Every structure is written in C-alpha cells, then in structure tokens.
Amino acid sequence: MDGxxxxxxxxxxxxxxxxRPTVSKYFNDPSSVRESTRKRIEDALSHxxxxxxxxxxxxxxxxxxxxxxxxxxxxxxxxxxxxxNIERRCIDAGFSPILLSSHGQQSFEIDIFESLRSLxxxxxxxxxxxxxxxxxxxxxxxxxxPTVLFDSFLPDVGEAFIGSNNDQSISMIVEYLCxxxxxxxxxxxxxxxxxxxxxxxxxxxxxMEKLGHEPHIFKASGTGWEFEEIGYREGLRVLSxxxxxxxxxxxxxxxxxxxxxxxxxxxxxxxxxxxxSALRVAGHDDHPFSRFTCPPLTTVTQDYAAITERxxxxxxxxxxxxxxxxxxxxxxFDGHLVxxxxx
Amino acid sequence: MDGxxxxxxxxxxxxxxxxRPTVSKYFNDPSSVRESTRKRIEDALSHxxxxxxxxxxxxxxxxxxxxxxxxxxxxxxxxxxxxxNIERRCIDAGFSPILLSSHGQQSFEIDIFESLRSLxxxxxxxxxxxxxxxxxxxxxxxxxxPTVLFDSFLPDVGEAFIGSNNDQSISMIVEYLCxxxxxxxxxxxxxxxxxxxxxxxxxxxxxMEKLGHEPHIFKASGTGWEFEEIGYREGLRVLSxxxxxxxxxxxxxxxxxxxxxxxxxxxxxxxxxxxxSALRVAGHDDHPFSRFTCPPLTTVTQDYAAITERxxxxxxxxxxxxxxxxxxxxxxFDGHLVxxxxx
DNA sequence: AATTAAAATTTACGCGCGTAAATTTTTTGT
DNA sequence: ACAAAAAATTTACGCGCGTAAATTTTAATT
Numbered sequence: 001m002d003g004x005x006x007x008x009x010x011x012x013x014x015x016x017x018x019x020r021p022t023v024s025k026y027f028n029d030p031s032s033v034r035e036s037t038r039k040r041i042e043d044a045l046s047h048x049x050x051x052x053x054x055x056x057x058x059x060x061x062x063x064x065x066x067x068x069x070x071x072x073x074x075x076x077x078x079x080x081x082x083x084x085n086i087e088r089r090c091i092d093a094g095f096s097p098i099l100l101s102s103h104g105q106q107s108f109e110i111d112i113f114e115s116l117r118s119l120x121x122x123x124x125x126x127x128x129x130x131x132x133x134x135x136x137x138x139x140x141x142x143x144x145x146p147t148v149l150f151d152s153f154l155p156d157v158g159e160a161f162i163g164s165n166n167d168q169s170i171s172m173i174v175e176y177l178c179x180x181x182x183x184x185x186x187x188x189x190x191x192x193x194x195x196x197x198x199x200x201x202x203x204x205x206x207x208m209e210k211l212g213h214e215p216h217i218f219k220a221s222g223t224g225w226e227f228e229e230i231g232y233r234e235g236l237r238v239l240s241x242x243x244x245x246x247x248x249x250x251x252x253x254x255x256x257x258x259x260x261x262x263x264x265x266x267x268x269x270x271x272x273x274x275x276x277s278a279l280r281v282a283g284h285d286d287h288p289f290s291r292f293t294c295p296p297l298t299t300v301t302q303d304y305a306a307i308t309e310r311x312x313x314x315x316x317x318x319x320x321x322x323x324x325x326x327x328x329x330x331x332x333f334d335g336h337l338v339x340x341x342x343x
Numbered sequence: 344m345d346g347x348x349x350x351x352x353x354x355x356x357x358x359x360x361x362x363r364p365t366v367s368k369y370f371n372d373p374s375s376v377r378e379s380t381r382k383r384i385e386d387a388l389s390h391x392x393x394x395x396x397x398x399x400x401x402x403x404x405x406x407x408x409x410x411x412x413x414x415x416x417x418x419x420x421x422x423x424x425x426x427x428n429i430e431r432r433c434i435d436a437g438f439s440p441i442l443l444s445s446h447g448q449q450s451f452e453i454d455i456f457e458s459l460r461s462l463x464x465x466x467x468x469x470x471x472x473x474x475x476x477x478x479x480x481x482x483x484x485x486x487x488x489p490t491v492l493f494d495s496f497l498p499d500v501g502e503a504f505i506g507s508n509n510d511q512s513i514s515m516i517v518e519y520l521c522x523x524x525x526x527x528x529x530x531x532x533x534x535x536x537x538x539x540x541x542x543x544x545x546x547x548x549x550x551m552e553k554l555g556h557e558p559h560i561f562k563a564s565g566t567g568w569e570f571e572e573i574g575y576r577e578g579l580r581v582l583s584x585x586x587x588x589x590x591x592x593x594x595x596x597x598x599x600x601x602x603x604x605x606x607x608x609x610x611x612x613x614x615x616x617x618x619x620s621a622l623r624v625a626g627h628d629d630h631p632f633s634r635f636t637c638p639p640l641t642t643v644t645q646d647y648a649a650i651t652e653r654x655x656x657x658x659x660x661x662x663x664x665x666x667x668x669x670x671x672x673x674x675x676f677d678g679h680l681v682x683x684x685x686x
Numbered sequence: 687a688a689t690t691a692a693a694a695t696t697t698a699c700g701c702g703c704g705t706a707a708a709t710t711t712t713t714t715g716t
Numbered sequence: 717a718c719a720a721a722a723a724a725t726t727t728a729c730g731c732g733c734g735t736a737a738a739t740t741t742t743a744a745t746t
Binding site for chain 1: 396400401417420427434457460463571575635636
Binding site: 007008009010020021024025027028034036052053055056057058059060061 | 731732733734742743
C-alpha cells in the first residue's frame with residue numbers, strides 16, 4: 001500500500017489491468033475469477049489503497065454480506081460471550097456481523113427489526129426477548145429475512161431454533177442434588193421473560209415427582225433483567241421467614257443464584273456442601289462469573305459453544321442454499337453438571 | 344401504514360404530493376422543510392410503507408448519520424453498560440450507533456478502524472485497548488474520522504478525551520482505608536492493558552507516601568481480560584505465602600478484587616471490616632456485580648453516566664460545528680466512595 | 687493444431703438517491 | 717396590497733457499483 005489512493009473501481013481496474021466488471025466479480029467472490037486474475041488484482045491491492053464503497057456495493061445487490069446478530073440483553077456477560085463467538089465465526093466466513101441488543105425492551109426489539117430490514121442482511125441470528133417479544137412482529141420479520149432463532153424458543157417462527165435442553169439439564173441437577181443431600185426448592189422469577197424459565201419450571205416439577213419428592217417453588221417478584229437484585233431480595237425474604245422446607249435451593253439461572261448467595265451471606269448463613277453449612281445453592285447456565293462466587297457456584301453449563309456453532313452453521317447453510325420455509329428444525333443441546341462448592 | 348409498499352423516493356414523492364428533492368431534504372433533516380410540508384410528508388408516511396434506501400442515501404452523502412461506538416471488551420459488563428448508555432443517547436439524537444468490540448485484541452481493533460472508515464461515520468466514540476493499541480493506527484484513524492476517546496487515555500490522539508480522575512479516586516480510597524484500618528497493599532496486573540492502571544499505581548504510591556506509609560505492590564502475572572482468574576491466582580499466591588505486610592488489599596479494579604475474594608474464600612479467610620475478619624479487600628470501578636459479591640465489595644465508582652454523557656455531547660458538538668483539530672480537551676470525572684462490607 | 691469450454695472484456699444500462707441551478711410558488715413583514 | 721424573503725419545484729446530472737448480453741481472449745481437451 002505504497003501507491004496513491006484510488007477513488008473508485010474504474011480507476012482501480014485501470015491500474016490493475018483488469019476490466020471493471022471482472023474486478024467487481026472478484027470483490028463479490030474472489031474465487032469466482034481465474035487464479036492468475038486473482039493474483040493480479042491482489043497484487044494491485046497491495047500496491048494501491050482501494051476498498052470498494054460498501055454503500056454502492058449494497059445498493060443493488062440482492063444479498064449483502066451483512067449478518068445481523070440480535071441478543072436480548074448485551075450487558076449480561078452470558079450474551080456478550082455468545083455474541084463474541086458468533087461475531088468471530090461470521091468474520092471467518094467472510095461476512096460482516098452487526099451486533100444489536102434489545103436492551104430487554106420490546107420497543108428496542110421492534111426498532112431493531114426495522115433497522116435490519118433496511119440493511120438487507122443475508123441472514124439474522126436472533127435471540128428474542130421471549131415472553132415480551134411482539135410475536136407478530138417477529139413473525140413478519142422472519143418472513144422477510146432468513147432468520148435462525150437461538151436461546152429463546154418462540155413457536156412457529158424462523159427457519160430453525162437452537163437452544164438448550166432444559167429438561168435434561170434440570171432433571172440432571174435435581175437428581176444430583178437429591179442424591180447428595182436434601183431435595184431442592186426451586187427459585188424462579190414470578191414473570192420470567194425467558195421461555196427457558198418455563199421449561200425449567202416444568203422440568204423441576206417433573207424431576208421432583210419422578211424422585212418422589214414434593215416440588216416447592218419460590219416466585220421472586222420483580223421484572224426486568226436485574227436478576228441478581230431480584231434473587232437477592234427474594235433470597236432475603238425466603239431466608240428471613242425460614243420458610244424453606246429443605247436446606248437446598250436450585251435457582252432458575254445463575255444470576256438469581258448470585259443474588260441468593262449475597263442474601264445468604266448477609267444473613268450469616270454458611271453456604272456449601274460441607275457439614276458446617278446451612279444452605280446449598282445451585283444455579284443454571286454456568287455464567288462466566290459463577291466460578292468466582294463465594295462459594296463457587298454449582299451449576300449446569302449451557303453448551304453455548306455448540307449452540308452458537310450450530311446456529312451459525314444453520315444460517316450459513318440457509319444462505320447459500322437459498323431455500324426458505326423448509327421444515328423448521330429444533331436442536332437442543334444437553335448441559336453438563338459443574339460441581340463446585342455451593343451445592 | 345395500511346397502503347401499499349412504495350419502492351423508491353420518486354414514488355413516495357408522487358403519493359405524498361411533494362417533489363422528490365424536497366422529500367430528500369426532509370429525510371436528511373425534517374426540520375429543514377416547512378411545517379405544512381413536513382405534515383404532508385408524515386401523513387403520507389403513515390399511510391404508505393416507505394423507508395429510504397440507506398445504501399443509496401449514504402453513497403454520496405459526505406456525512407452519514409452513523410456513529411461508531413468502539414469498546415475494548417464487550418464481555419465486560421462495565422463496557423456493556425457504557426455501550427448501552429451511549430447507544431441510547433445516539434438514537435435519541437437521531438443517529439444510528441453501531442457497536443463494535445475489539446475483543447481485547449489489537450488485530451480486531453485495527454480491523455474495526457478499517458470497517459469504520461468505509462462506513463464514513465459522522466463520528467466515533469472510541470475506548471481504545473490502551474497499551475496494546477497500535478498507536479499510529481489510532482492516530483491515522485483519528486485524522487480521518489472525528490473521534491472522541493474515552494476511558495483509556497492515549498497521548499496526542501483524537502479530538503477530546505473523557506475519563507476518570509484516578510488520582511482523586513485512588514487517593515480517596517487509600518485515605519479511607521488508612522483511616523479505618525491498616526494501610527493497604529496494592530494488587531495490579533504485571534502488564535496492564537489499560538492506561539488507567541498506571542495512573543492508579545502512581546496514585547497509590549503517592550497517596551501512601553503522603554500519609555507516611557510504605558507502599559507495597561503485588562504484581563499479578565497473566566495477560567488478557569480474564570481479570571477474575573488473574574486476581575484469583577495471584578490472591579491464592581499472596582495469601583498462601585502470607586507475604587502481606589498488612590491485612591488490607593486494594594485492587595486496581597473490581598474484577599481483580601472479585602478474584603481475590605474467591606481466593607480468600609478458598610483459603611478460609613474471612614473478609615470484611617468486622618473485628619472477626621482477617622482481610623479487607625477493596626476494588627475500583629463499582630462494577631455492576633460488585634454489589635453482589637460476598638461480602639459486598641467496597642470500591643470507588645467510575646462516574647460512567649457522566650463520562651458517557653460528556654463523551655457523546657462532545658462528539659455531537661464536534662459534528663455539527665464541523666471544526667476539526669481544535670485544541671484537545673481532557674475531562675476527568677471524580678469517583679465516589681462506595682462503602683460496603685469488604686473494607 | 688483444431689475444437690471446445692471457460693473466463694475475461696466491451697458495451698451499456700440501471701439502481702436510488704444527493705445535490706446544484708434556475709424557476710415558480712408561498713409566506714412574511716410593513 | 718405589495719415587495720422581499722423563504723421555501724418548494726423543475727430539471728438535470730452524477731455517484732460508485734451491479735449486472736446483463738454480446739464478443740473476444742485464454743485455457744483445457746482430444
């Protein structure tokens with residue numbers, strides 16, 4: 001890149017000794033031109049400073065190289081990690097990911113659909129808000145743009161859904177907790193935004209009944225995405241009233257569990273598997289921070305590496321097959337038990 | 344939006360009864376057309392489904408309505424929160440923010456500069472990687488695009504810098520710790536990526552000497568952004584060797600402190616201000632999770648509401664004044680002490 | 687060397703919009 | 717009611733590239 005700046009493709013075609021349509025073809029797909037031609041273009045590219053104008057490129061193209069990545073709440077490290085993985089894979093595949101967060105609000109999610117529509121993305125990876133999503137808006141969006149849903153299941157929308165097998169993961173940790181101590185109570189949000197929460201609720205009840213225990217559920221009041229705060233408040237309430245029928249509590253997700261740990265600490269209750277402990281606390285998700293809680297949190301991984309990988313692969317397959325509205329596929333990945341000191 | 348779809352501005356101009364150039368003017372700046380005209384356009388807009396093609400719009404425009412927001416590591420909730428604030432403000436001001444994360448790697452940061460250049464953004468809010476940034480790359484970028492730097496200070500680049508007053512915040516918490524107990528040791532990373540770390544180091548030494556104490560610094564080995572892990576490892580090391588000259592440790596940031604708390608827990612050391620405690624731990628930043636550690640973490644807020652607000656305002660002023668390369672301004676906001684149970 | 691297939695070139699048009707200049711219409715001030 | 721100012725319209729061109737069709741060049745095959 002020692003040479004002068006090139007202002008457009010015409011000029012670049014001239015200095016590289018190739019015709020403009022061929023250069024255009026190269027930028028759309030380098031492998032679509034002959035080896036020797038590719039080399040000459042790339043030679044010129046290293047001598048001159050030129051990049052095609054992306055706006056002009058995308059103006060008439062039916063299919064841009066953009067991929068939309070939408071998560072419900074980016075300030076949650078769990079989604080931030082997922083987004084990071086997806087972004088990486090899209091770049092490696094030659095796409096330009098654009099990351100968008102719904103910030104937990106329906107209005108934002110709807111705005112995002114609008115923005116994405118006008119970006120004409122090749123495809124979208126969407127983790128919807130869930131219960132608070134505008135279902136018809138999601139539906140209409142999925143009709144316009146090839147969309148793979150992940151994390152939060154919504155009925156009858158998108159080309160595919162990839163998520164976690166909550167039945168498996170919850171029944172696994174319930175069995176573990178029952179085997180190693182008292183049967184767990186279950187703490188969840190009163191009005192969970194995430195559909196996974198409903199599945200986990202049901203899975204908990206089923207697992208308990210299968211093992212011959214009475215399910216016992218605490219519903220934390222509060223809405224929004226401040227899960228730690230909500231878990232903390234409900235934790236204080238539950239522990240104060242001494243209303244627990246067992247010394248073990250399974251939380252619907254790690255962030256609630258982190259709140260409960262804080263509440264237990266404040267109450268002076270020792271948490272852990274040891275004999276000197278008054279309480280066992282377990283979570284779900286293997287949140288990035290759950291290794292560093294005190295005590296470290298026993299939980300179940302969501303195999304987000306697998307989830308992101310499969311989501312991205314599914315979308316890519318969708319994009320270059322061009323097939324739409326094939327039968328919707330649903331893929332669920334099992335979780336793994338992560339035994340730490342809290343339960 | 345009951346009417347049919349409009350495919351371009353020409354068609355929309357026809358159905359709204361306004362000429363296309365005027366409609367174009369409206370979309371560039373609604374306030375630039377007469378009240379009555381605006382109303383007619385917005386009437387048509389509510390009856391017909393039309394949005395201008397953003398690619399065609401931006402193709403020839405000197406100034407797009409895009410604003411780039413670049414953070415060094417989005418999986419850190421601290422930056423996620425900041426990004427959320429900035430995004431909101433940009434949208435409210437009629438801009439389209441595009442969020443990008445350097446993922447802690449120089450190569451990504453450089454790629455981001457490339458992408459942003461071709462997006463021709465009106466301006467960029469950049470929190471650089473810091474020590475690992477390619478300084479000349481940042482410099483060249485800032486020459487091409489109006490850029491406001493925040494969080495991490497880099498010398499002589501950008502139109503302005505907005506950050507935290509580390510001297511003030513560190514000396515404040517050192518004074519607090521000395522007043523309420525033993526003088527603190529300081530835990531930092533051996534090779535911190537963030538320039539703030541250097542200032543905090545210096546501020547710690549200065550504050551200790553001013554108060555007549557001997558500074559004592561632990562340098563945690565390890566690189567990258569896994570601060571909790573690094574703090575945890577170094578915490579184990581320090582606490583095992585019993586090499587601390589005092590029972591109080593101030594960490595360069597909250598995430599290191601969270602790691603130290605985990606180490607102390609594992610070592611069976613009670614952390615807190617109470618008389619029964621063996622260790623006091625303090626952090627810096629008021630990380631979103633530090634309220635929920637066990638014990639809750641004593642720390643110093645970074646006033647990120649003020650930082651984001653000022654950053655955005657500065658950029659907007661820059662954009663609509665059109666002035667470049669004015670004298671660089673540096674704005675630092677003071678922190679506030681957050682006294683919790685850990686120190 | 688002749689045949690054929692593949693790739694590159696030439697030519698030409700269009701996309702959707704920005705924008706400038708000249709003109710006409712509308713609004714404002716008195 | 718009239719002149720001046722402001723806004724809208726008409727006309728026209730260009731941006732940088734995608735892309736189609738017809739033609740020519742190059743490479744692969746026998």
